[in-house]
Amino acid sequence: MLVSAKEMLQKAKAGHYAVGQFNINNLEWTKAILLTAEEQRSPVILGVSEGAGKYMCGYKTVAAMVKAMIEELKITVPVALHLDHGSYDGCYRCIEAGFSSVMFDGSHYPIAENVEKTRELVRVCGEKGISLEAEVGSIGGEEDGVVGMGECADPNECKMIADLGVTMLAAGIGNIHGKYPPNWPGLSFETLAAVSEKVGDMPLVLHGGTGIPSDMIKKAISLGVSKINVNTECQLSFAAATRAYIEAGKDQQGKGFDPRKLLAPGFEAIKATVKEKMELFGSVGKA
Ligand code: 13P
Numbered sequence: 319m320l321v322s323a324k325e326m327l328q329k330a331k332a333g334h335y336a337v338g339q340f341n342i343n344n345l346e347w348t349k350a351i352l353l354t355a356e357e358q359r360s361p362v363i364l365g366v367s368e369g370a371g372k373y374m375c376g377y378k379t380v381a382a383m384v385k386a387m388i389e390e391l392k393i394t395v396p397v398a399l400h401l402d403h404g405s406y407d408g409c410y411r412c413i414e415a416g417f418s419s420v421m422f423d424g425s426h427y428p429i430a431e432n433v434e435k436t437r438e439l440v441r442v443c444g445e446k447g448i449s450l451e452a453e454v455g456s457i458g459g460e461e462d463g464v465v466g467m468g469e470c471a472d473p474n475e476c477k478m479i480a481d482l483g484v485t486m487l488a489a490g491i492g493n494i495h496g497k498y499p500p501n502w503p504g505l506s507f508e509t510l511a512a513v514s515e516k517v518g519d520m521p522l523v524l525h526g527g528t529g530i531p532s533d534m535i536k537k538a539i540s541l542g543v544s545k546i547n548v549n550t551e552c553q554l555s556f557a558a559a560t561r562a563y564i565e566a567g568k569d570q571q572g573k574g575f576d577p578r579k580l581l582a583p584g585f586e587a588i589k590a591t592v593k594e595k596m597e598l599f600g601s602v603g604k605a
Pocket residue numbers: 341365402403494495496497524525526527528547548549550551
């Protein structure tokens with residue numbers, strides 16, 4: 319059964335660990351993440367970007383696949399199905415399709431409009447028991463064609479949005495999506511501490527979980543981060559394993575590659591990446 323991310327994140331915040339959000343792109347990624355969460359007895363959040371949702375034939379297909387997989391694989395750990403960087407309309411479509419969690423990325427709106435739209439979604443999500451993530455201060459890098467500058471959030475704006483009653487808050491602290499450039503100055507713990515102080519018990523979300531050094535991850539968790547998003551690292555490990563399999567020429571003389579065998583090394587690589595992250599985030603055994 320899918321659950322809202324609220325309880326798992328409140329527990330994580332109180333227990334000083336973080337729950338991983340791993341983005342899904344197809345059946346293999348979903349299966350790999352769910353099986354790893356079950357093996358590690360870890361709660362997990364499956365993230366779906368609007369682009370990935372479109373690729374997988376729409377949010378209804380995604381919700382149906384994930385719900386059926388949880389049943390067929392006998393997954394017993396808490397799983398939230400979450401829209402990642404959703405538009406205002408996208409949030410409503412996911413709520414209708416049966417997602418248990420949504421992110422409204424209103425960071426590109428003027429703060430007053432971000433507040434109004436978030437307020438309305440707090441009401442709708444509250445009625446349906448769905449968790450809601452809001453964002454303040456855009457997160458750098460590229461996500462589905464949208465390029466952010468990686469600014470640091472204003473702690474007062476964070477408080478304004480948190481006070482509306484969202485479940486969790488993504489505050490920009492110099493983090494960016496994708497690989498970090500060599501001259502990246504690191505996370506702004508000053509900003510994180512200031513935001514944390516303003517928002518109290520509210521679980522904070524760290525986007526761009528790929529490539530942040532382990533000591534920074536641990537410090538961020540100690541300062542109130544209880545959800546960490548990872549996508550690119552799964553892509554890199556999946557691609558490397560698939561490439562190695564193809565380059566090894568393991569096709570079936572004249573019949574091409576068996577699609578299930580072709581995707582198996584990538585599947586195992588994602589499992590290994592997810593396990594490593596769950597260990598780093600401290601969520602193993604917390605289901
Ligand atoms: P990475 O692709 O950098 O891991 O970031 C993922 C993310 O933040 C999704 O919202």
